[in-house]
Amino acid sequence: xxxxxxxxxxxxxxxxxxxxxxxxxxxxxxxxxxxxxxxxxxxxxxxxxxxxxxxxxxxxxxxxxxxxxxxxxxxxxxxxxxxxxxxxxxxxxxxxxxxxxxxxxxxxxxxxxxxxxxxxxxxxxxxxxxxxxxxxxxxxxxxxxxxxxxxxxxxxxxxxxxxxxxxxxxxxxxxxxxxxxxxxxxxxxxxxxxxxxxxxxxxxxxxxxxxxxxxxxxxxxxxxxxxxxxxxxxxxxxxxxxxxxxxxxxxxxxxxxxxxxxxxxxxxxxxxxxxxxxxxxxxxxxxxxxxxxxxxxxxxxxxxxxxxxxxxxxxxxxxxxxxxxxxxxxxx
Amino acid sequence: xxxxxxxxxxxxxxxxxxxxxxxxxxxxxxxxxxxxxxxxxxxxxxxxxxxxxxxxxxxxxxxxxxxxxxxxxxxxxxxxxxxxxxxxxxxxxxxxxxxxxxxxxxxxxxxxxxxxxxxxxxxxxxxxxxxxxxxxxxxxxxxxxxxxxxxxxxxxxxxxxxxxxxxxxxxxxxxxxxxxxxxxxxxxxxxxxxxxxxxxxxxxxxxxxxxxxxxxxxxxxxxxxxxxxxxxxxxxxxxxxxxxxxxxxxxxxxxxxxxxxxxxxxxxxxxxxxxxxxxxxxxxxxxxxxxxxxxxxxxxxxxxxxxxxxxxxxxxxxxxxxxxxxxxxxxxxxxxxxxxxxxxxxxxxxxxxxxxxxxxxxxxxxxxxxxxxxxxxxxxxxxxxxxxxxxxxxxxxxxxxxxxxxxxxxxxxxxxxxxxxxxxxxxxxxxxxxxxxxxxxxxxxxxxxxxxxxxxxxxxxxxxxxxxxxxxxx
Numbered sequence: 001x002x003x004x005x006x007x008x009x010x011x012x013x014x015x016x017x018x019x020x021x022x023x024x025x026x027x028x029x030x031x032x033x034x035x036x037x038x039x040x041x042x043x044x045x046x047x048x049x050x051x052x053x054x055x056x057x058x059x060x061x062x063x064x065x066x067x068x069x070x071x072x073x074x075x076x077x078x079x080x081x082x083x084x085x086x087x088x089x090x091x092x093x094x095x096x097x098x099x100x101x102x103x104x105x106x107x108x109x110x111x112x113x114x115x116x117x118x119x120x121x122x123x124x125x126x127x128x129x130x131x132x133x134x135x136x137x138x139x140x141x142x143x144x145x146x147x148x149x150x151x152x153x154x155x156x157x158x159x160x161x162x163x164x165x166x167x168x169x170x171x172x173x174x175x176x177x178x179x180x181x182x183x184x185x186x187x188x189x190x191x192x193x194x195x196x197x198x199x200x201x202x203x204x205x206x207x208x209x210x211x212x213x214x215x216x217x218x219x220x221x222x223x224x225x226x227x228x229x230x231x232x233x234x235x236x237x238x239x240x241x242x243x244x245x246x247x248x249x250x251x252x253x254x255x256x257x258x259x260x261x262x263x264x265x266x267x268x269x270x271x272x273x274x275x276x277x278x279x280x281x282x283x284x285x286x287x288x289x290x291x292x293x294x295x296x297x298x299x300x301x302x303x304x305x306x307x308x309x310x311x312x313x314x315x316x317x318x319x320x321x322x323x324x325x326x327x328x329x330x331x332x
Numbered sequence: 333x334x335x336x337x338x339x340x341x342x343x344x345x346x347x348x349x350x351x352x353x354x355x356x357x358x359x360x361x362x363x364x365x366x367x368x369x370x371x372x373x374x375x376x377x378x379x380x381x382x383x384x385x386x387x388x389x390x391x392x393x394x395x396x397x398x399x400x401x402x403x404x405x406x407x408x409x410x411x412x413x414x415x416x417x418x419x420x421x422x423x424x425x426x427x428x429x430x431x432x433x434x435x436x437x438x439x440x441x442x443x444x445x446x447x448x449x450x451x452x453x454x455x456x457x458x459x460x461x462x463x464x465x466x467x468x469x470x471x472x473x474x475x476x477x478x479x480x481x482x483x484x485x486x487x488x489x490x491x492x493x494x495x496x497x498x499x500x501x502x503x504x505x506x507x508x509x510x511x512x513x514x515x516x517x518x519x520x521x522x523x524x525x526x527x528x529x530x531x532x533x534x535x536x537x538x539x540x541x542x543x544x545x546x547x548x549x550x551x552x553x554x555x556x557x558x559x560x561x562x563x564x565x566x567x568x569x570x571x572x573x574x575x576x577x578x579x580x581x582x583x584x585x586x587x588x589x590x591x592x593x594x595x596x597x598x599x600x601x602x603x604x605x606x607x608x609x610x611x612x613x614x615x616x617x618x619x620x621x622x623x624x625x626x627x628x629x630x631x632x633x634x635x636x637x638x639x640x641x642x643x644x645x646x647x648x649x650x651x652x653x654x655x656x657x658x659x660x661x662x663x664x665x666x667x668x669x670x671x672x673x674x675x676x677x678x679x680x681x682x683x684x685x686x687x688x689x690x691x692x693x694x695x696x697x698x699x700x701x702x703x704x705x706x707x708x709x710x711x712x713x714x715x716x717x718x719x720x721x722x723x724x725x726x727x728x729x730x731x732x733x734x735x736x737x738x739x740x741x742x743x744x745x746x747x748x749x750x751x752x753x754x755x756x757x758x759x760x761x762x763x764x765x766x767x768x769x770x771x772x773x774x775x776x777x778x779x780x781x782x783x784x785x786x787x788x789x790x791x792x793x794x795x796x797x798x799x800x801x802x803x804x805x806x
Contacts, residue, residue, distance in 0.1 A: 309439060
């Protein structure tokens, strides 16, 4: 029955990945907002994500709620350790979320533009910092967090914070390439070059820094025979990077976005390789953190029925909004 | 205990965020059912005024629903940031219950909300009504799970303690249907219905005061006053039953609600006073002899425990519980009297013509929210000093965090919530300031898209056909 914990770890990893991929590009559009000069461009950019952002964000609730139900001790340790960045993230998401609604009716449109851009950037930065702090490892004693209130703030976590902001901006700019035309699309191509090169450089920095920081990660990646399984990941990253840059050079429309998504998936797999079998590195494993089987089994029934339905609905929604954004359309 | 230690600040923060949050679900639970009734009446009678009222109320519903979701996201993280020990120990029980709440809310939003809000022109009337019923059922389902989780914290059952010191579910049926759950569920759902009825009634009355002939306002006011007349007495009865259940399982809470310190036979009913925790007496008490025992035990001379029966450290804060309870009961009685007065006016054929009744209804518009908050303060403060009643103390549930961290985030929450939800509430009030019209426009023209739910695509496709700008594959 140990496998219930493994299934739940997989489900939560899936929810987090879904969140990063989906909300990543719509946060990215927000991050790019200050560089979109005309109001029409900003309207269009916002319209391209307006119908899907709320569904995207709900994966965050599923991930958080699932973590509480399936790995309560991991939830309680991680959320306490990441208190400040997560609180900042939640408040930033609130601000950014209502900006979608208020921007269209408020007389202070510029103010809500800034709320949208600032909220998106802060949320991304806070998520990156939280990720970096988790990779560094969280001090645990017994069943609770044993570190200090500023432990999450280190040079490494600041780099991962910046990396996630730039990475989301890459997702956002390649999304805009796919969804817009003419001036805005050309602007998005330029943004994608800058953020693409920045993302690749930062993936390199973080990938080298991570194993140097922790011998456990080093052994996982570079010891024989593990390297046979881990080597494909950097090779595939190189391939995705080529597709991205080549797609930008040839002004392809969908390839850069798909390649950027692939980069995120590969980085996520890389993280999974480093973390496994820990849910809160460096000491709390999936099995040690798992709730009793009676809890895991009970919720799995509902999740097994409803998550496929939710995915189907999400796919349908993206299908409805396929194609380019209509510059003439309002929020609708 | 210091005035602003981490524990107090964490409690304040939870109280603040959850109080802001509960306002929206309390309104949407009632409004979802009201919308279903309006659409049902429209389908049954064919009277356009019901459809107009339906279109009128689904706009505030959409906004309120959206704000409920946003403020709910924060709640799902509050447990971990501020109450990590509670999350660890009670997570195996509370987590799956809240997980079902999230999944059912998510499913409802994804599936039916969009069709209800945007699909009127596209799907058949029967299917649309079905979607409306599903939205109403979904809000009740959400209430079911979240109230089950809360009730388990009040009257925990069906668990064992495992080797890690966690509450492990042994019997889910006993966990979910714990002793206080049925009472709390009925009491809260009726409270949501009354809250909504008084908002609807206030809007109707406000517009009737300007124009007696407004048919939409007349329908709203009339329906709201029927609810007040019929449901308020039922609610008072349900509340009484809930109180008896509390007496059985949480007698210390009842002692605080009643302001009783001494255990004695023939307890008085203290109407007003100031329970003084330090001197262990209720000062300035205005009381009716023996009536307390009669109400609580249905016997003039039955023994009812006072707070002194528990050690000081096991007592809830009596003045807060005592007064929050009186505010709730006072509003409930006022609601019932309003309902009875409206019945009298209706009987005389002057329901829409009595300015004082209309003014009173406007005044009572927000009263349901005040009663809901007061009721929750009664039951939650009354549960203290425990998070899981009798088993896990609040002081032992809190995260190992610094007061500065909790204080700083509390200030940030207060600033952001007032700015953001203040703007949202203002917008709802502006919607309600529009007089109801018989040709009330459908939602399409003036509502933001996100109101269609988390995945509005399918609903929009139904509502708008292929008018969207699809220029081929994406």
